[in-house]
Amino acid sequence: MSEASGQMTAQGPAGARLRVAVEAPRHTSIAVLLDYTCEHALAPGTLVRVPLGAREVAGVVWESAPSAALGRDDPAREAAPKDLRAVRAVLDAMPALDARWRAMIDFAASYYQRGLGELALAVLPPQLRQIDNGQLARRIKSATSAAAAELGQAVARPVALNADQAAALEAFFAEAGRPALLHGVTGSGKTEVYLHAAARALAQGGQVLVLVPEINLTPQLEARFAERFPQHLLASLHSALTPAQRLRHWLLAHLGRAQLVLGTRLAVFASMPRLALIVVDEEHDASFKQQEGARYSARDLAVWRAQQLGIPVLLGSATPSLETWQRVQQGRYRRLVLGSRIGQGELPRVRMVDMRQLLRAGAGQRAAQGAPSGAADDAPLAPPLLDAVRARLERGEQSLLLLNRRGYAPVLHCPACGWKSGCPHCSAWRVFHKLDRTLRCHHCGLAERVPRACPECGNLDITPMGRGTEKLVEQLGAVLPGARIARIDADTTRAAGELVRQLAAVHEGEVDVLVGTQILAKGHDFRRVTLVAAVNPDGALFSADFRAPERLFALLMQAAGRAGRDAAHAARSEMWIQTTVPAHPLYAALAAHDYEAFARAQLDERAAAGLPPFTHLALVRAEARDAAPAMAFLHAAAAQLATLAVPGVRVYPPVPPAMARLADVERVQMLLESASRPALHKALSQWLPGLNALRAAHKGVIRWAVDVDPQAI
Ligand code: ADP
Ligand code: ZN
Ligand code: ZN
Numbered sequence: 001m002s003e004a005s006g007q008m009t010a011q012g013p014a015g016a017r018l019r020v021a022v023e024a025p026r027h028t029s030i031a032v033l034l035d036y037t038c039e040h041a042l043a044p045g046t047l048v049r050v051p052l053g054a055r056e057v058a059g060v061v062w063e064s065a066p067s068a069a070l071g072r073d074d075p076a077r078e079a080a081p082k083d084l085r086a087v088r089a090v091l092d093a094m095p096a097l098d099a100r101w102r103a104m105i106d107f108a109a110s111y112y113q114r115g116l117g118e119l120a121l122a123v124l125p126p127q128l129r130q131i132d133n134g135q136l137a138r139r140i141k142s143a144t145s146a147a148a149a150e151l152g153q154a155v156a157r158p159v160a161l162n163a164d165q166a167a168a169l170e171a172f173f174a175e176a177g178r179p180a181l182l183h184g185v186t187g188s189g190k191t192e193v194y195l196h197a198a199a200r201a202l203a204q205g206g207q208v209l210v211l212v213p214e215i216n217l218t219p220q221l222e223a224r225f226a227e228r229f230p231q232h233l234l235a236s237l238h239s240a241l242t243p244a245q246r247l248r249h250w251l252l253a254h255l256g257r258a259q260l261v262l263g264t265r266l267a268v269f270a271s272m273p274r275l276a277l278i279v280v281d282e283e284h285d286a287s288f289k290q291q292e293g294a295r296y297s298a299r300d301l302a303v304w305r306a307q308q309l310g311i312p313v314l315l316g317s318a319t320p321s322l323e324t325w326q327r328v329q330q331g332r333y334r335r336l337v338l339g340s341r342i343g344q345g346e347l348p349r350v351r352m353v354d355m356r357q358l359l360r361a362g363a364g365q366r367a368a369q370g371a372p373s374g375a376a377d378d379a380p381l382a383p384p385l386l387d388a389v390r391a392r393l394e395r396g397e398q399s400l401l402l403l404n405r406r407g408y409a410p411v412l413h414c415p416a417c418g419w420k421s422g423c424p425h426c427s428a429w430r431v432f433h434k435l436d437r438t439l440r441c442h443h444c445g446l447a448e449r450v451p452r453a454c455p456e457c458g459n460l461d462i463t464p465m466g467r468g469t470e471k472l473v474e475q476l477g478a479v480l481p482g483a484r485i486a487r488i489d490a491d492t493t494r495a496a497g498e499l500v501r502q503l504a505a506v507h508e509g510e511v512d513v514l515v516g517t518q519i520l521a522k523g524h525d526f527r528r529v530t531l532v533a534a535v536n537p538d539g540a541l542f543s544a545d546f547r548a549p550e551r552l553f554a555l556l557m558q559a560a561g562r563a564g565r566d567a568a569h570a571a572r573s574e575m576w577i578q579t580t581v582p583a584h585p586l587y588a589a590l591a592a593h594d595y596e597a598f599a600r601a602q603l604d605e606r607a608a609a610g611l612p613p614f615t616h617l618a619l620v621r622a623e624a625r626d627a628a629p630a631m632a633f634l635h636a637a638a639a640q641l642a643t644l645a646v647p648g649v650r651v652y653p654p655v656p657p658a659m660a661r662l663a664d665v666e667r668v669q670m671l672l673e674s675a676s677r678p679a680l681h682k683a684l685s686q687w688l689p690g691l692n693a694l695r696a697a698h699k700g701v702i703r704w705a706v707d708v709d710p711q712a713i
Contacts, residue, residue, distance in 0.1 A: 015037055015038050015039040015040060015041075015086075016037065016038045016039075016040060016041035016042065016064060017035060017036075017037055017038075017064075017084065018035065018036050018037070018038055018042060018048075018061050018063070018064050018087065019033035019034070019035055019061070019062050019063040019064070020033060020034050020035075020036050020048060020050055020059040020060065020061055020062060020087075020117070021033055021059055021060045021062045021105075021116040021117035021120050021121075022034050022050060022052055022057050022058070022059040022117040022121075023057045023058050023059060023117050023118060023120075023121035023122075023129065024052060024057060024115065024117060024118065032115070032116070033062050033063065033116065033117075034050070034052070034059075035084050036048075036050050036084055036085055036086060036087050037084045037085070037086050037087070038086065038087040038090070039086075041064050042061045042064050042087075042090060042092070042096075043061070043064065043096040044061050044062060044063060044064055044096065044099070044102065045060065045061060045096030045097035045098060045099070045101070045102055046060070046061045046090060046091070046092055046096045046097075047059075047060055047061075047090075047091040047092075047094070047096075047097075047124075047128060048060070048061055048087045048088075048089065048090050048091065049087070049088045049089040049091075050085070050087050050088060051085050051088060056088055058121055058128070058129040059117060059121075060097060060102075060117065060120050060121070061096075062102065062116070089132060089133065090133065091128070091131075091132075091133050091136050092133065093133050093134075093136040093137035093140060094136060094140060094251065094254065094255070095254070095255070095273075097254075097271055098271070098273055100308060100309060101271045102120075103308065104269070104301070104304070104305055104308065105119055105120045105123070105269075107304060107308075108269075108294070108296055108301055109294075110685065111296075111681070111708060112294050112295060112296050112706075112708050113684055113685070113688055113706045113708060114293075114294040118294070119294050122293060122294060123266065123269035124250070125243065125246045125247040125250045125251075126243055126246070127243045127244065127246070127247040128247065139247060139248065139251065140251055140255070142248075143248045143251050143252055143257075144252070144255065144257055146248075147233050147252055147257055147258070151230065151231055151232075151233060158195070158196065158199065158228065159192055159195075161189075161192065161193070161196060162189065162342070164184075164188075164189070164337070164338045164339050164340075165189050165192060165193050165196070165338060167336075168182060168193055168336035168337070168338060169193055169196050169197060171334070171336055172193075172197060172312060172314060172336060173197070173200065173312065175334065176310070176311065176312040177310070178332070178333060178334050179303050179306065179307075179313045179314075179315060179327075179332075179333045179334070180312070180313070180314050180315065180333065180334045180335075180336050181283075181315050181316075181317070181320055181324055181325075181328055181333050181334065181335045181336065182314055182315065182316040182317075182336050182338065183317065183318070183320060183335055183336065183337050183338070183595075184316075184318060184337065184338025184339070185318045185338075185340075185341060185347060185557070185561060185593070186318055186341075186557075186558060186560075186561025186562075187341040187342060187561060188318075188338035188339070188340060188341055188342065189338055189342045190281070190316045190338060191221070191224060191281075191316075193314075193316075193338070194210065194279045194281065194314065194316065195224065195225065195228050197277060197279065197312075197314060198210070198225070198229070198260065198277060198279070199228075199229070200277075201276040201277035202229065202232055202259055202260070204276065205274065205276075206259075206274050206275065206276020206277060206311075207253070207256065207258070207259050207260070207261065207272045207273075207274045207275045207276060208259065208260050208261070208275075208276065208277045208278075208279070209261050209262075209263075209267065209268070209270065209272060209275060209277070209278045209279070209302075210225070210260070210261070210262045210263075210278075210279045210281065211263065211264070211265065211267055211268060211278070211279065211280045211281065211288070211298055211299070211302060212262065212263070212264060212281045212282065213264065213265075213281070213282050213285035213286075213287040213288060213522075214264065214285070214287055214522065215238045215239065215240045215264060216499060216519065216522065217281075217282075217522060218236055218238055218262060218263070218264070219500065220524075220525075221262060221281065222234065222236055222262055225260055225262060229259075229260060232259040232260055233252060233257055233258045233259060233260070234258060234259075234260040234261075234262060235249035235250075235252045235253050235258035235260070235261050235262070236249060236261075236262050236263055237249055237250060237253070237261060237262070237263030237264070237266060237267040237270055238263050238264040238266070238267070239264065239266065249261075250270065250271070253270045253271060253272050254270075254271040254272070254273070256272075256273050256274055264287070264298075265287065265288050265289075265290055265296075265298035266298075267298075268296075268298040268301045268302050268305065269301075275305075275309060275311060276311050277311060277312055277313075277314075278302045278305065278306050278311065278312075278313040278314070279313075279314045279316065280298075280299050280302050280313070280314070280315045280316065281316050282316065282317055282522070283299050283315035283316060283317045283320065283321060283324060284317045284319055284320055284321040284324070284550075284554050285554075286547075286551065286711050289709075289711045291711070295705075295707045295708065295710070297709060299315065299321075300709070303315075315333070318554075318557055318558065318561065318595070319553060319554040319557045319558070319595055320595075320599075321550070322550055322599060322602055322603060322606065322612075322613055323612065323613045325599045325603070326603060326613045327613075329603075346571065346573070347560060347561075347573075347593050348530075348532065348560050348563040348573035348574050348575045349573070349574050349575070350560065350574075350575045350576075350577065350587075350590055350591035350593075351574055351575070351576050351577070352576075352577050352579060352582035352587060352591070353382045353384060353385055353576060353577065353578045353579070353582075354579070354580075354582045355382060355578050355579060355580045356580050358379065358382050359580065379475075380472060380475035380476050380478070380479055381401075381476075381533070381535065381578070382578055385533055385576050385578065386479065388531055388574065388576065389401075389480070389513060389531060389533075390480070392512070392530060392531050393480065393483055393512055393513075395530075396509075397528055397529070397530040397531070398506070398509075398511065398512060398513070398514065398526065398528045398529045398530070398531075399512070399513045399514070399529070399530075399531040399532075399533070400514050400516070400520060400526065400529050400531065400532045400533070400559070400562055400563070401472065401476075401513065401514065401515045401516075401532075401533050401535055402516065402517070402518065402520060402521060402532070402533065402534050402535060402537075402559055403467070403468065403469050403472055403515065403516075403517065403535040403536060404517050404518055404536075404537075405431075405466075405467070405468040405469065405517070405536075406431070406442075406468050406469050406470070406489040406490055406491050406517055407431035407432060407433045407434075407440065407442075407468040407469070407470055407491070408431075408432045408433055408434035408435075408464060408467075408468050408470040408471045408474075409431070409432045409434075409464030409465055409466050409467060409468055409471060410429055410431055410432075410465070410466040410467075410468060411429035411430070411431070411432070411464075411465050411466060412430075412432045412439065412450070412462050412463070412464055412465070413462065413463055413464075413465045414454035414456065414457065414459050414461075414462045414463075415459075415461065415463060416454065416457050416459040416461070417454060417456050417457040417459065419454050419455065419456040419457070419462075421439050423441035423443065423444060423446055424446070425441065425444045425446060425661070425662075425663050425664045426441055426443045426444050426659070426661050426662050426663060427659055427660045427661040427662075428441060428442070428443050428659065430446070430448075431468065432450065432464050433470065433491070434464075434470055434471070434474075435470060437449055437450045438450060439451075443659065443662055443663070444662060444663035444664075467536075469487050469489050469515050469516065469517060470487070472515050472535065473485055473487045473515050476513060476515070480512075480513065483512045483513055484510065484511050484512045484513070485511070485512065485513045485514075485515065486502065486505065486506070486511040486513070486514050486515070487514075487515045487516060488502050488503070488506075488514060488515075488516040488517075488519060488520055489516050489517040489519060490517065490519065493519070499519070503524060506526060507526070507527070509528060514529075518555055520559075520562070521555050521558045521559040521562065522558055524562065526562050526563075529562050529563050529573075530563055530572055530573045530574070531563060531573070531574050531575075531576065532559050532560060532562050532563045532574075532575045532576070533575070533576035533577070533578065534556060534559065534575075534576070534577050534578065535578055536578060537552060537555075537556065537577060537578075537579065538579050538580055538581060540552035541581060541584060541586065544658060545658075545712045545713070546606070546609070546611050546713070547711065547712065549586055549602065550602060552586065553586055553589070553590065553595075553598050556575070556577070556590050557590065557593075557595070559575065560575040560590070560593075563575060575590075577590070585597075585598075585601055586598060589601070610673070612709070614675070615673050615674065615675050616673070616674050616675070616676070616677045616680050616709070617671060617672065617673055617680075617709065617710055617713060618671075618672045618680060618684060618706055618707065618708045618709070618710070619669050619670070619671055619672075619706070619707040619710045619713060620634065620637065620669065620670045620672070620704065620705075620706050620707075621657075621667060621668070621669045621670075621704060621705050621706075621707065622634050622654075622667075622668050622669075622701055622703075622704040623665045623666065623667050623668075623701070623702045623703050623704070624665070624666055624668075624700045624701050624702055625664065625665065625666065625700065625702070626666055626700065627656060627660070627666040627668055628700075629698050629699065629700035629701050630654075630666060630667070630668040630700075630701055631654055631668050632698055633694065633695060633698035633701045633704065634654035634668055634669075634670045635653075635654060636694055636697075636698065637670070637687075637691055637694060638651050638653070638654070638670060640687065640690060640691070640694060641672075641683065641687050644683065644686050644687055646679055646682050646683040646686065647679065648674050648675065648676050648679040649672055649673070649674045649679050649680055649683045650672070650673045650674065651670065651671075651672055651673075652670060652671040652672075652673070653670070654668050654669065654670040655668070655669065655670075656668055656669075657669050665702060669713075671713055672684070684706065684708070688706060691704065
């Protein structure tokens with residue numbers, strides 16, 4: 001049983017009185033705790049099952065105290081114990097969630113404006129909501145006994161750090177109070193610094209939490225940690241685990257048995273009683289922001305959690321987020337630099353291909369064929385780039401071609417009547433997939449067979465417009481006879497284990513030319529790749545999303561890092577960019593491998609435009625079958641906010657986002673902006689609780705939500 005239960009005495013005949021954070025939708029429970037009774041007192045942090053209306057739901061005991069003390073702050077809660085319902089079940093086979101874990105949930109719920117119980121239960125393994133105490137006890141027993149058997153014997157010899165790495169490590173531990181950015185290009189030895197930092201924390205009996213942006217990256221990093229620390233138990237936490245695995249790994253962390261926890265954003269909420277170090281790898285990655293439900297930033301919470309515990313936190317990146325970079329400039333974070341790649345590995349030379357010439361040359365030809373103008377997709381690649389790929393083929397080296405669009409063509413089009421393959425449910429085109437002859441919406445998933453003729457006019461000659469990875473592979477096949485061309489994207493890697501299998505084939509040298517989406521840019525260590533090309537990256541330069549350039553720069557830097565990792569080939573490694581704006585400052589900074597120049601220019605632009613990190617944003621979104629009620633609701637909400645008159649918060653009128661319609665639901669959003677974070681939070685916390693009542697008056701609004709620090713606006 002748990003810490004405090006022995007010290008509590010039951011209150012009156014009904015026993016103890018508890019305040020429980022219950023799993024319930026936000027509108028019933030924003031920051032609200034419900035009161036229950038129990039025969040005996042329970043420690044805060046104990047998992048329970050309680051009645052709620054006609055249902056029984058899971059909850060976490062948040063407070064357990066004499067009834068008078070609990071009711072004091074809220075007269076409405078002064079119900080006599082006899083009026084309260086009793087807890088139905090207590091899961092005390094596991095230790096209670098400690099005060100620091102609960103404080104983190106408290107903070108995250110209020111910062112991101114979610115219900116306490118909603119968040120607490122959402123971040124716990126789902127199986128904890130279903131099993132009873134006896135089952136839990138058995139799970140704990142089997143998890144811990146299996147874990148003991150897993151530990152290896154051999155001790156892997158650690159790599160000796162180079163001077164930069166050693167200096168970074170010393171500086172990191174010398175001042176644990178301030179978060180540290182470990183800034184170094186791909187291959188500069190960041191992971192090795194993580195391993196050494198972890199070794200130190202483990203040696204002192206602490207637990208280490210390592211966060212990575214994507215599941216794809218966990219097996220590689222996991223292997224490196226497991227190999228280096230065979231005598232320590234490692235638990236991974238990510239969404240690809242089965243519910244049983246997730247519970248097992250979570251329990252091992254919670255019990256303190258797993259000293260290493262490695263996982264994606266969700267893992268930031270792992271209960272780790274002896275947490276001593278947090279590492280966030282690729283801290284700039286947008287996947288650290290949860291985009292559904294509680295829209296939290298795992299990176300920001302990791303920093304909060306480290307500061308709460310007084311433990312060091314290391315944020316690693318080659319291209320830090322501008323938020324992190326600004327904090328470094330302000331001195332709030334420290335910057336530790338790894339100056340160069342390990343060994344002889346040099347960064348590839350960056351070459352621009354000016355696509356304007358190619359476009360002009362192709363335009364006349366296309367006009368003659370009646371094809372839409374403006375697409376440079378008739379040739380597989382610009383001639384000089386194609387020659388460079390051929391040169392790799394002759395030398396037995398590999399090329400990596402990035403095109404961030406899967407399928408054959410992003411849209412089908414009827415030249416006779418102008419029909420396009422729109423999705424009937426979304427404001428998006430349906431993508432033509434030639435291999436399985438489907439038109440697929442990448443947003444709502446609608447897939448249908450490609451029509452034989454135009455659905456509007458019956459024309460048999462409907463044509464694909466633009467180009468995706470399938471088409472690029474087809475085109476390359478025609479001009480590179482005999483080359484082994486492979487495609488890796490979300491379509492080819494849907495089945496479990498496929499990505500790993502296909503990457504292994506690349507590593508084995510079974511592939512000459514690899515075509516893929518950004519799935520390829522991250523993390524993978526391709527030794528034989530000496531050419532990386534971005535086939536069509538310009539879109540992000542002109543995007544309405546103010547973060548698009550930042551993401552593009554990070555992606556291209558990371559992609560460049562795929563080339564030249566093998567010292568033997570480094571000298572002739574190249575990164576090619578096909579662009580219509582070769583003189584763009586973003587590409588100039590990329591060519592110079594100059595993150596700082598890029599960051600400086602971007603921060604200047606953001607400051608001038610009043611965008612983050614210079615201002616703080618929150619989005620309120622509403623969804624309905626038709627836009628009108630959602631719009632009316634947000635207008636009424638804005639009027640309510642105006643009556644609160646919180647100074648320093650600017651409210652923009654509600655507008656539809658770029659993707660206005662998704663799966664037959666219309667979306668509308670309203671932006672709040674403030675130079676002061678406290679002012680923004682004051683406004684949100686005073687305003688949002690009232691919105692549920694308001695929503696009731698706007699029939700048709702399906703749901704609404706707030707997104708604090710949104711990634712895209
Ligand atoms: P990053 O995480 O920055 O991409 P890694 O830590 O993976 O860099 O290092 C790149 C490569 O260099 C890896 O193969 C790693 O084992 C090796 N390496 C890292 N540090 C050292 C070192 N001090 N001595 C020798 N090899 C190293
Ligand atoms: Zn038609
Ligand atoms: Zn759709």
